[in-house]
Amino acid sequence: MFLLLALSGFSxxxxxKEYEPLKSKGELPAVFTQNIRNVIRExxxxxxxxxxxxRNLRSTFVTASNYQxxxxxxxxxxxxxxEVTQYLNKIADVILKDNPGLRKQLNIFTLKSQVVxxxxxxxxxxxxxxxxxxxxxxxxxxxxxxxxxISHYTKQHHINSYVKNAEIDRRRYDGYSTEDRLIEKCxxxxxxxxxxxxxxxxxxxxxxxxxxxxxxxxxxxxxAHLPFELIEFKKNFFEGPNYVLPQGYFLKEVSSIKDxxxxxxxxxxxxxxxxxxxxxxxxxxxxxxxxxxxxxLGQEKFEYIRDLSRLELCRLYLKNRDYPNALYAAYILHQKxxxxxxxxxxxxxxxYAITLYNRNELTYSSDSYLENGFQQYGDVESYPQQLYHLxxxxxxxxxxxxxxxxxxxxxxKFPSNKTLxxxxxxxxxxxxxxxxxxxxxxxxxxxxxxxxxxxxxxxADSLVKVVKExxxxxxxxxxxxxxxxxxxxxxxxxxxxxxxxxxxxxxxKDKFPSSGLSEKDQHYKIYDYKSRRRRLDAQAKVQxxxxxxxxxxxxxxxxxxxxxxxxxDERQEDLNKTISTCAQKLEFELITIDPGLLTAGEVDxxxxxxxxxDWFEEKFDTDKEKVxxxxxxxxxxxxxxxxxxxxxxxxxxxxxxxxxxKRTYFYALLFDLAKNELVYKRYEYFKTKDRQDLVNAKVYxxxxxxxxxxxx
Amino acid sequence: xxxxxRIYGLLFFLVxxxxxPAQVPGYMGKRAVAGYGFYAHPAFGSMVNGYSKSPFHTxxxxxxxxxxxxxxxxxxxxxxxxxxxxxxxxVFIQEPGVYQSDRRPEGxxxxxxxxxxxxxxxxxxSYLAPWGKYFVTGITINQYKTxxxxxxxxxxxxxYLTPSLVAPTYVEDFGPTTQYYSRPDFFxxxxxxxxIANKIVxxxxxxxxAYALTRGVIxxxxxxxxFNMTNExxxxxxxxxxxxxxxGFNLYLKVGYLF
Numbered sequence: 013m014f015l016l017l018a019l020s021g022f023s024x025x026x027x028x029k030e031y032e033p034l035k036s037k038g039e040l041p042a043v044f045t046q047n048i049r050n051v052i053r054e055x056x057x058x059x060x061x062x063x064x065x066x067r068n069l070r071s072t073f074v075t076a077s078n079y080q081x082x083x084x085x086x087x088x089x090x091x092x093x094x095e096v097t098q099y100l101n102k103i104a105d106v107i108l109k110d111n112p113g114l115r116k117q118l119n120i121f122t123l124k125s126q127v128v129x130x131x132x133x134x135x136x137x138x139x140x141x142x143x144x145x146x147x148x149x150x151x152x153x154x155x156x157x158x159x160x161x162i163s164h165y166t167k168q169h170h171i172n173s174y175v176k177n178a179e180i181d182r183r184r185y186d187g188y189s190t191e192d193r194l195i196e197k198c199x200x201x202x203x204x205x206x207x208x209x210x211x212x213x214x215x216x217x218x219x220x221x222x223x224x225x226x227x228x229x230x231x232x233x234x235x236a237h238l239p240f241e242l243i244e245f246k247k248n249f250f251e252g253p254n255y256v257l258p259q260g261y262f263l264k265e266v267s268s269i270k271d272x273x274x275x276x277x278x279x280x281x282x283x284x285x286x287x288x289x290x291x292x293x294x295x296x297x298x299x300x301x302x303x304x305x306x307x308x309l310g311q312e313k314f315e316y317i318r319d320l321s322r323l324e325l326c327r328l329y330l331k332n333r334d335y336p337n338a339l340y341a342a343y344i345l346h347q348k349x350x351x352x353x354x355x356x357x358x359x360x361x362x363x364y365a366i367t368l369y370n371r372n373e374l375t376y377s378s379d380s381y382l383e384n385g386f387q388q389y390g391d392v393e394s395y396p397q398q399l400y401h402l403x404x405x406x407x408x409x410x411x412x413x414x415x416x417x418x419x420x421x422x423x424x425k426f427p428s429n430k431t432l433x434x435x436x437x438x439x440x441x442x443x444x445x446x447x448x449x450x451x452x453x454x455x456x457x458x459x460x461x462x463x464x465x466x467x468x469x470x471x472a473d474s475l476v477k478v479v480k481e482x483x484x485x486x487x488x489x490x491x492x493x494x495x496x497x498x499x500x501x502x503x504x505x506x507x508x509x510x511x512x513x514x515x516x517x518x519x520x521k522d523k524f525p526s527s528g529l530s531e532k533d534q535h536y537k538i539y540d541y542k543s544r545r546r547r548l549d550a551q552a553k554v555q556x557x558x559x560x561x562x563x564x565x566x567x568x569x570x571x572x573x574x575x576x577x578x579x580x581d582e583r584q585e586d587l588n589k590t591i592s593t594c595a596q597k598l599e600f601e602l603i604t605i606d607p608g609l610l611t612a613g614e615v616d617x618x619x620x621x622x623x624x625x626d627w628f629e630e631k632f633d634t635d636k637e638k639v640x641x642x643x644x645x646x647x648x649x650x651x652x653x654x655x656x657x658x659x660x661x662x663x664x665x666x667x668x669x670x671x672x673x674k675r676t677y678f679y680a681l682l683f684d685l686a687k688n689e690l691v692y693k694r695y696e697y698f699k700t701k702d703r704q705d706l707v708n709a710k711v712y713x714x715x716x717x718x719x720x721x722x723x724x
Numbered sequence: 725x726x727x728x729x730r731i732y733g734l735l736f737f738l739v740x741x742x743x744x745p746a747q748v749p750g751y752m753g754k755r756a757v758a759g760y761g762f763y764a765h766p767a768f769g770s771m772v773n774g775y776s777k778s779p780f781h782t783x784x785x786x787x788x789x790x791x792x793x794x795x796x797x798x799x800x801x802x803x804x805x806x807x808x809x810x811x812x813x814x815v816f817i818q819e820p821g822v823y824q825s826d827r828r829p830e831g832x833x834x835x836x837x838x839x840x841x842x843x844x845x846x847x848x849x850s851y852l853a854p855w856g857k858y859f860v861t862g863i864t865i866n867q868y869k870t871x872x873x874x875x876x877x878x879x880x881x882x883x884y885l886t887p888s889l890v891a892p893t894y895v896e897d898f899g900p901t902t903q904y905y906s907r908p909d910f911f912x913x914x915x916x917x918x919x920i921a922n923k924i925v926x927x928x929x930x931x932x933x934a935y936a937l938t939r940g941v942i943x944x945x946x947x948x949x950x951f952n953m954t955n956e957x958x959x960x961x962x963x964x965x966x967x968x969x970x971x972g973f974n975l976y977l978k979v980g981y982l983f
Contacts, residue, residue, distance in 0.1 A: 713794075713852055720747045
C-alpha cells in the first residue's frame with residue numbers, strides 16, 4: 013500500500029498527529045509563464061475568423077476572461093499539483109476516460125476558499141473551492157459537480173451570457189427598467205444552469221458513479237451554509253474534573269434547520285435547489301443504478317482528501333478571522349483526530365481570539381463579512397448554535413479562564429509547540445490585565461463532599477439524545493430530533509479550575525499572576541509589537557525589502573468594458589521596470605515576488621506569495637492597525653528565507669470618469685512582518701492621467717524615503 | 725563693477741545649491757535643470773494705443789535650477805528683451821515763443837533689457853523638485869537701456885519770429901542718446917514642470933512682477949495726461965511705463981535638460 017502510494021506520488025500526511033497546510037508543488041503551469049497578450053491576440057483572431065456579428069463583444073469578453081483567469085491562478089489562492097488538486101484531476105480522468113480530447117482541454121485547480129462553490133471559465137479552467145470539497149459526502153458528488161462545470165465550458169455559457177446580457181442592456185432604450193433587465197438576465201442564467209445540470213448528468217451517467225449521488229449533491233449544496241458536519245457541541249468539551257460549566261450557558265434545545273429549497277428564485281442566477289433536484293430526479297428516474305459506486309478512487313482516499321480540505325478550511329476560517337466557525341470546525345475534527353497538534357492550535361487560537369473579541373480588543377473592518385461582529389446565536393441553525401450561545405453568554409473574565417485552562421493544558425500536551433506556548437503566555441498576560449481577587453482561585457483542593465444523588469428522571473433528562481449512525485450530514489438533518497437539556501444555575505464554578513495545576517505544575521505556578529490588573533502588557537510573543545509608536549527616523553534605514561507584485565489598473569468609465577486590461581497589463585510591466593531601475597540607482601536591494609515574472613520551477617515563490625498575502629488579508633480585516641495575526645505561522649520562515657522582514661506593496665490606479673476627468677492614485681506601503689507594523693505609508697492623488705514622469709517620480713521618491721528617511 | 729556683482733551673485737547661488745543635503749531625491753536622482761525659456765507678454769493694449777506694432781512682447785531666458793530640498797528648487801536666470809517704442813505720448817516743450825501743434829514726437833526709440841533673477845520654486849504636496857506643480861517667487865534686477873537717433877526722434881515745433889511770422893523747427897534733444905536704468909523688483913508665479921524621457925523638462929506657467937504690474941495698473945488708471953513730460957524726462961518716463969508693462973505679467977514656456 014505504501015509502495016503504491018509512493019509510486020502514485022501521493023505521500024500522505026499523518027492526520028492523527030499533525031497537519032501541514034496545503035501548498036503548491038512541482039512545476040508551474042503555462043499560464044504563469046505565458047505572454048497573456050499573445051494568448052488574447054490568438055483568441056480574438058479565432059473569433060474574427062468565425063465572422064459573427066457580435067465579434068467585438070466576444071473579443072472584449074475574451075480579453076476580460078483571460079485576465080480574470082490569470083488573476084485567479086496567480087493570486088496565491090490557487091493550489092497547483094498538491095494532493096487535493098491531483099485528486100480532482102483523477103476524478104476528471106475517470107469522468108472523461110472515453111473523451112481524452114475534451115480532457116486535454118481542461119485545467120482543474122483547487123481554490124483556497126471557504127466558499128462552497130465551483131467555477132468554470134470558457135477556456136476550460138475549472139476551480140473547485142476547498143469549502144465545497146469539505147462539504148462533499150462522496151466522491152460521486154464531487155464528480156457530478158465537476159460534470160456540471162465541464163458542461164458550462166462545452167456549452168460556452170459564459171461568453172454567450174456576456175453577449176446576451178449586452179443585448180438585454182440595450183433594451184433600456186426601449187423602456188425596460190433596471191429591474192426588468194435584471195430579471196431577464198437571471199432567467200437566462202437559470203436556463204444555462206439548468207442546461208449544465210442536465211448535460212452534466214448525461215456526462216456523469218457515462219461514468220460508473222452512483223446516479224443517486226447527483227440528487228444528493230443538491231441536498232449537500234442546499235445545506236452548505238451549515239458546517240460540514242453537524243455534531244452536538246458537548247458541554248464537557250471544555251470541562252475538567254474541577255471545572256464544570258454552568259448549564260445556564262447552554263441552550264435547552266437548539267434551533268431547527270430551515271428548509272429554503274423552494275425559495276423564490278426570480279432574482280437569482282440559479283434555480284432553487286428543489287427545482288434542480290427535481291429535474292435530476294426525473295433524469296435518474298428508473299435508470300438502472302446497480303453496479304454503480306460512490307467512489308472509484310477509493311473511499312479511504314476520498315475521506316483523506318476531504319479531511320485535508322476540512323483541516324485547510326480551519327486555516328481559511330482563521331485567515332478570515334471567523335473564529336466561531338473555525339472553532340466549531342476544529343471541534344468536529346477533534347472528534348476524529350483528538351491528538352492532532354494542528355487542531356489543538358486552531359482551537360487555542362480561536363479561544364484566544366474570542367477572548368480578545370469579548371474584551372473589545374478585536375474588531376473587523378467595514379469591508380469584512382463580519383463587520384457587524386460574530387453572528388448572533390439566534391440566527392444560527394442547529395448544533396453550532398450551542399457554541400455561539402456559549403460565546404455570547406459567557407462573560408469575558410470567565411471566557412479568559414476557559415481559554416487559559418484549555419490552552420495551557422494543550423501546551424503541556426505539546427510542549428515543543430511554540431504557538432501554544434506563546435498563546436498561553438498571552439492569556440496569562442490577559443489574566444494580569446483583568447480584575448480579580450486572589451480568593452477567586454483555589455490553590456488547594458476542597459474537602460471531599462457527599463456525592464449528590466440526582467433524580468434519575470433528571471439524569472435521563474439531562475442526557476442529550478444523540479442520533480445514532482447518521483450516514484451523512486443531510487441524512488442527519490432529515491432524521492434529527494430536538495434534545496432537551498436541563499438548566500442548572502451555578503456561580504463561582506471556576507474557583508477550582510486550576511487546583512491541579514497549582515498543586516503539580518511549577519511552570520503554571522510561576523506564570524500565573526499573583527494579582528490582576530497590571531500595567532505591563534505582553535501579548536502574543538511570536539508577533540511582538542510595541543504599544544507606542546517609535547520615532548521612525550531614529551531607526552536603521554531599510555536597505556532590503558520584498559516587493560509584492562505591483563498593482564496597476566486603468567479604468568475608463570466611458571467604455572463598456574471599464575477595466576482596460578491590456579493597457580493595465582502593459583503599464584504594470586513598465587511599473588516593474590521602473591521600480592527595478594530606481595532600486596538600482598539607489599542601490600536598494602529589492603526581491604520581487606511577482607507571479608507574472610516566475611519561471612516554471614519557482615513554485616516556492618508562489619507559496620511564499622500566498623503566505624504573505626494571507627498575512628495581509630488577515631491584517632486588513634480590521635480597521636485597527638495592531639491586529640493580532642493568528643493564522644500565518646509560516647511568516648517567520650518567509651522572513652528568514654529572504655533575509656528581511658520588510659514587504660512593499662505599491663501600485664497605481666488611474667481613472668477616466670464619465671465626465672472625462674482624469675484621476676491617478678498612487679500608493680506605497682511598507683510592512684514589517686516580524687513586528688506586525690506598518691512602518692511607511694503613502695497615498696497620493698493627482699488630477700491628471702498616469703503619465704510616465706508621475707509614476708517614475710513617485711516610485712523613486714518611495715524607495716528614496718525607505719532608504720533615507722522613511723517618514724510616514 | 726557690474727560684472728563682479730553678477731559673479732558674486734552666481735557664486736552665492738552655487739553655494740546655496742551645494743549646501744543642500746545630499747539626500748534630496750530629485751527626479752530619479754537628478755536634481756539640476758538648465759535650459760532656455762521663452763516669455764510672452766500680451767501687448768494688445770500697447771498695440772491698440774499705438775506704442776507697438778506687435779501684439780506680444782517676447783523675452784528670452786537662460787536659466788539653471790537645482791533641487792535643494794524635496795519640494796524646493798533654487799534658480800538663477802537672465803532674461804533678454806528688445807523692442808521699439810513708438811512715440812505716442814505727448815511732450816511739452818516749455819520754452820518761450822515756442823508753439824506745438826502736435827505734441828507727439830516723431831520717430832521711435834529702442835529699449836534693450838536684461839533681467840537678472842534669483843528665485844525659489846516651492847513644489848506642491850505630492851510633487852518633488854524639479855518635477856510637478858509649483859509656486860515660484862524671487863527677486864529680479866531689471867536693467868535696460870534706451871537709444872534714440874536725434875535725426876529720427878524729434879518734436880515738431882513752431883517759433884514766433886514776429887507776432888505774425890512763425891518758423892517751423894524741431895526739438896531734437898531728449899537727453900543722452902543712450903540712457904541706462906536699473907530697478908529691483910519682486911516677482912511670483914506658478915507653473916508645472918513635466919519630464920519627458922527622464923531627461924527633458926518642459927516647464928510652463930506665468931509670473932507677475934509685483935512693482936511693475938502695480939505701476940502699470942496705476943499708469944493705466946491715471947492715463948497719459950497725468951504725465952506732462954518735458955523733452956528731458958520724456959524717455960525716462962515713457963520707457964519706465966513700457967518696461968513695467970512688459971515685465972508686469974508674462975506667460976512662459978521653458979525647455980531644459982535634466983542632469
